[in-house]
Amino acid sequence: METATDTASARFDDYDHVRVEAKWRRIWEERGDYRTPLDDPEHPFYNLMMFPYPSAEGLHVGHIIPYAGSDIYGRWRRLKGDTVFEPMGFDAFGIHSENYAMKIGEHPAVVMRRAVHNFRENQLKRIGSMFDWDHEVNTAEPNYYRWTQWVFLQLFKRGLAVQREGAVNWCPSCLTVLADEQVEQGKCERCHTVVETRYLRQWWLLITRYAQQLLDGLDALDWSDSTRTMQHNWIGRSQGALIRFDLEGCARDNVTVYTTRTDTLFGATFLVVGADHPELEDFVPRERLGEVNAWRNRLRPSDEPDFSVGIDAGSHAMHPLTGERIPVWIAPYVLGGYGTGVIMAVPANDERDWQFAKAHSLRIVAVISGGDVSADEAPHTREGTLINSDGFDGLSSAEGKQRIIARLQELGRGESSVQYKLRDWLISRQRYWGPPIPIIHCPVDGAVPVPEEDLPVLLPELEDFRPTGTGVSPLATVEDWVNVSCPQCGGPARRETDVSDTFLDSAWYFLRYPSTDFDDVAWDEERTATWLPVDMYIGGNEHAVRHLLYSRFLMRVFHEMGLVPVPEPFTRFRAHGIITRDGRKMSKTYGNVVNPDEYIERYGADTFRLYMMYLGPYMSGGDFRDAGIAGMVRFLHRVWRLAQTATSRDTHDAARERRRHRLIKRVDDDIAELGYNTAIAFLMEFARDVDQEAQRGEGRRVDAETLLLLLAPFAPFITEELWQRMGSDGSVHAPGGWPQYDPDLARVQRVTVAITVNGKVRDQLEVDAGTDQDQLRRLALQLPRIRELLEGREPSKVVAVVDRIVNIVV
RNA sequence: GCGCGGAUGGCGGAAUUGGUAGACGCGCGGGACUUAGGAUCCCGUGGGGCGACCCGUCCGAGUUCGAGUCUCGGUCCGCGCACCA
Numbered sequence: 094m095e096t097a098t099d100t101a102s103a104r105f106d107d108y109d110h111v112r113v114e115a116k117w118r119r120i121w122e123e124r125g126d127y128r129t130p131l132d133d134p135e136h137p138f139y140n141l142m143m144f145p146y147p148s149a150e151g152l153h154v155g156h157i158i159p160y161a162g163s164d165i166y167g168r169w170r171r172l173k174g175d176t177v178f179e180p181m182g183f184d185a186f187g188i189h190s191e192n193y194a195m196k197i198g199e200h201p202a203v204v205m206r207r208a209v210h211n212f213r214e215n216q217l218k219r220i221g222s223m224f225d226w227d228h229e230v231n232t233a234e235p236n237y238y239r240w241t242q243w244v245f246l247q248l249f250k251r252g253l254a255v256q257r258e259g260a261v262n263w264c265p266s267c268l269t270v271l272a273d274e275q276v277e278q279g280k281c282e283r284c285h286t287v288v289e290t291r292y293l294r295q296w297w298l299l300i301t302r303y304a305q306q307l308l309d310g311l312d313a314l315d316w317s318d319s320t321r322t323m324q325h326n327w328i329g330r331s332q333g334a335l336i337r338f339d340l341e342g343c344a345r346d347n348v349t350v351y352t353t354r355t356d357t358l359f360g361a362t363f364l365v366v367g368a369d370h371p372e373l374e375d376f377v378p379r380e381r382l383g384e385v386n387a388w389r390n391r392l393r394p395s396d397e398p399d400f401s402v403g404i405d406a407g408s409h410a411m412h413p414l415t416g417e418r419i420p421v422w423i424a425p426y427v428l429g430g431y432g433t434g435v436i437m438a439v440p441a442n443d444e445r446d447w448q449f450a451k452a453h454s455l456r457i458v459a460v461i462s463g464g465d466v467s468a469d470e471a472p473h474t475r476e477g478t479l480i481n482s483d484g485f486d487g488l489s490s491a492e493g494k495q496r497i498i499a500r501l502q503e504l505g506r507g508e509s510s511v512q513y514k515l516r517d518w519l520i521s522r523q524r525y526w527g528p529p530i531p532i533i534h535c536p537v538d539g540a541v542p543v544p545e546e547d548l549p550v551l552l553p554e555l556e557d558f559r560p561t562g563t564g565v566s567p568l569a570t571v572e573d574w575v576n577v578s579c580p581q582c583g584g585p586a587r588r589e590t591d592v593s594d595t596f597l598d599s600a601w602y603f604l605r606y607p608s609t610d611f612d613d614v615a616w617d618e619e620r621t622a623t624w625l626p627v628d629m630y631i632g633g634n635e636h637a638v639r640h641l642l643y644s645r646f647l648m649r650v651f652h653e654m655g656l657v658p659v660p661e662p663f664t665r666f667r668a669h670g671i672i673t674r675d676g677r678k679m680s681k682t683y684g685n686v687v688n689p690d691e692y693i694e695r696y697g698a699d700t701f702r703l704y705m706m707y708l709g710p711y712m713s714g715g716d717f718r719d720a721g722i723a724g725m726v727r728f729l730h731r732v733w734r735l736a737q738t739a740t741s742r743d744t745h746d747a748a749r750e751r752r753r754h755r756l757i758k759r760v761d762d763d764i765a766e767l768g769y770n771t772a773i774a775f776l777m778e779f780a781r782d783v784d785q786e787a788q789r790g791e792g793r794r795v796d797a798e799t800l801l802l803l804l805a806p807f808a809p810f811i812t813e814e815l816w817q818r819m820g821s822d823g824s825v826h827a828p829g830g831w832p833q834y835d836p837d838l839a840r841v842q843r844v845t846v847a848i849t850v851n852g853k854v855r856d857q858l859e860v861d862a863g864t865d866q867d868q869l870r871r872l873a874l875q876l877p878r879i880r881e882l883l884e885g886r887e888p889s890k891v892v893a894v895v896d897r898i899v900n901i902v903v
Numbered sequence: 904g905c906g907c908g909g910a911u912g913g914c915g916g917a918a919u920u921g922g923u924a925g926a927c928g929c930g931c932g933g934g935a936c937u938u939a940g941g942a943u944c945c946c947g948u949g950g951g952g953c954g955a956c957c958c959g960u961c962c963g964a965g966u967u968c969g970a971g972u973c974u975c976g977g978u979c980c981g982c983g984c985a986c987c988a
Binding site for chain 1: 904905906907908909914915916917919922923926927928929930943944945968969980981982983984985986987988
């Protein structure tokens with residue numbers, strides 16, 4: 094008797110992934126299978142995956158898994174009949190690349206080109222994704238950043254890009270300013286150095302003007318909840334009141350504070366000005382200026398709040414309702430940049446104010462019943478009933494807020510107000526490796542935009558591109574680049590020497606992909622109308638608030654300008670899970686990076702893709718291990734064998750047709766929800782059955798074909814090869830080739846109903862699906878096993894659920 | 904501290920959203936074929952008990968005919984935010 098293997102090897106060669114994958118890579122490229130016809134597609138589908146930053150190390154498994162998952166979705170849409178555009182590119186500018194280039198002593202452009210080549214040729218082209226390389230973008234190439242500069246100019250012309258002085262985050266290690274979003278717990282996200290506050294003149298994009306729109310727009314988006322929540326929190330809308338206090342003993346007459354707890358106004362026993370307040374000196378009596386400034390200069394940057402740090406400003410404020418005279422303090426625990434930069438401190442009801450008051454022996458007055466401020470306990474921060482609030486005692490917090498605001502309004506001393514945590518986007522970077530901000534500073538005309546026809550402002554070749562640390566970009570040293578004539582008056586002028594933040598590059602790249610073949614516009618109107626918004630965007634939640642929020646902001650601006658057809662760029666967004674190794678994020682510093690190249694070489698892209706998708710739910714991520722890859726090898730060997738041995742022409746076997754239709758439905762439903770692991774489980778189950786039938790000589794060709802089509806998005810190479818070997822028409826990936834299922838056939842026909850007595854399973858009953866409750870009850874009570882258990886007792890209740898269960902209660 | 908997830912066999916994970924817990928795979932055990940096999944194929948596999956059965960989804964209560972799924976309280980883990988007044 095022959096073994097299956099013998100049989101197989103007698104009839105066809107063994108599965109050789111190297112040959113199969115090389116063959117189809119070549120054919121697809123020659124035929125241009127994945128070159129997207131961008132003009133006039135019938136059902137365009139823009140399938141986008143976040144593009145990588147090309148590092149020297151190459152893509153690791155933590156990158157590849159999300160990419161494979163995105164491609165599976167795209168391939169499925171294509172099989173369903175859409176014209177799928179799946180582009181890829183490189184986010185090649187930025188501090189990270191520059192730091193690496195410095196480390197190895199090469200020019201960032203050289204390092205970048207080498208990395209991009211490696212990414213594209215050795216990695217991305219091997220994983221079996223259907224990227225359309227005719228539309229690659231590279232943000233560090235002049236033909237791209239020219240348009241990044243153009244985008245900046247559009248914002249500038251609308252007054253949304255402004256240069257202004259302000260307190261900024263300065264990283265003393267990276268020697269540049271950082272956006273708020275690049276600071277984590279007071280530290281630089283890149284090098285973990287504690288950031289300092291500096292006062293510099295910088296370029297900002299006024300995203301805060303769109304705070305409400307960006308918040309409201311979230312509701313209509315089909316995005317992962319986690320991502321939406323993060324954006325919601327980051328925008329951080331709060332409802333409160335602005336209250337004016339008159340001042341005494343300093344240069345200012347009055348100050349406005351922002352609070353969400355207007356109900357606690359009567360508990361305000363002092364004011365606190367943020368230590369980084371831009372007009373701090375106006376709060377200080379002249380005779381105390383020296384002392385306060387000395388104190389302020391001694392402040393050290395800190396990543397943790399210290400509520401005891403503060404100084405008495407020496408001036409006083411008048412309580413707007415009681416007229417009481419209360420002291421003004423200065424402390425770093427109050428943020429100069431949020432609200433008005435000054436708060437009314439209510440120590441009895443706020444944790445921070447409480448600690449500060451305790452540290453400086455300031456007065457504490459309880460204004461919400463419940464707490465005990467005389468004892469040395471914690472503050473009473475919850476809402477409740479007002480006390481010690483002349484004329485408002487007994488009101489609830491909610492009512493108190495309204496009534497107190499109303500009173501303040503009558504007195505012209507306050508009004509309700511909305512504030513956002515979101516701040517303007519600081520885009521200046523005092524570094525080399527980025528697009529120069531296209532502005533010329535003229536002593537006569539001020540900041541003048543570079544004329545659009547003069548773009549790009551090329552990044553000059555520079556031997557020494559190291560950051561200077563002086564708050565000025567190294568570009569400032571290139572005299573013949575910096576010195577230009579003013580586009581308006583022709584007089585001598587100087588170029589802006591800061592470059593823009595990498596996140597500006599990536600905030601519009603999805604608009605460029607469909608239009609890479611246009612040299613005269615950033616994006617072509619018609620192409621954009623056809624392809625935008627992006628239908629499906631997949632990426633990591635690490636970009637939930639930066640990249641995704643910036644992109645939404647720019648899109649809204651472009652929409653207002655009539656440059657794009659819709660205000661939101663990404664209709665559907667799904668955050669993939671994070672792949673860890675030994676429980677930690679894959680990173681060079683942990684030394685736990687898994688290189689996909691060797692796996693692809695050893696097992697092939699098909700096996701690897703399948704295995705990665707089978708690790709766990711795509712959207713939750715998981716821990717990478719290769720312990721089970723053998724199972725996937727076996728599965729594909731089985732597919733290889735059955736596709737070439739299942740030759741029965743039968744298409745009518747009722748049971749097997751139902752099984753086939755059910756499979757199509759399950760896989761189809763699962764892919765739609767990115768449930769790849771369960772889809773693969775069904776395919777395995779089906780393959781096992783068909784393989785066993787094939788070994789008995791009963792395998793059906795129609796089953797094999799269905800299996801190949803359903804498997805095609807996951808394992809594009811082997812399915813294409815087998816499709817050809819079976820002599821089926823065209824490509825297994827041909828648009829529209831996805832099999833249809835008949836919902837009636839996909840429905841299960843016979844079901845097993847569990848019979849339980851008092852909730853414990855005692856027997857089973859196989860019946861036609863849809864058998865009604867009465868029938869189920871009757872059948873269940875007749876079962877010998879059940880009658881025996883009942884011993885003649887009358888059930889007090891019999892619950893029957895169609896197709897599921899009968900529960901007999903005694 | 905606040906917000907959002909999560910906890911299921913030896914392991915990764917399923918479970919039609921309140922209806923037979925453990926699909927599928929790894930591992931393990933047994934068998935077939937073989938000179939041999941860490942190759943391939945088949946069967947078995949939550950724990951306990953000879954058995955009818957009993958116990959099992961982080962812990963503790965509750966709702967329900969019925970709870971992995973819902974409610975309340977707690978423990979642990981992951982992610983995000985973190986002086987935002």
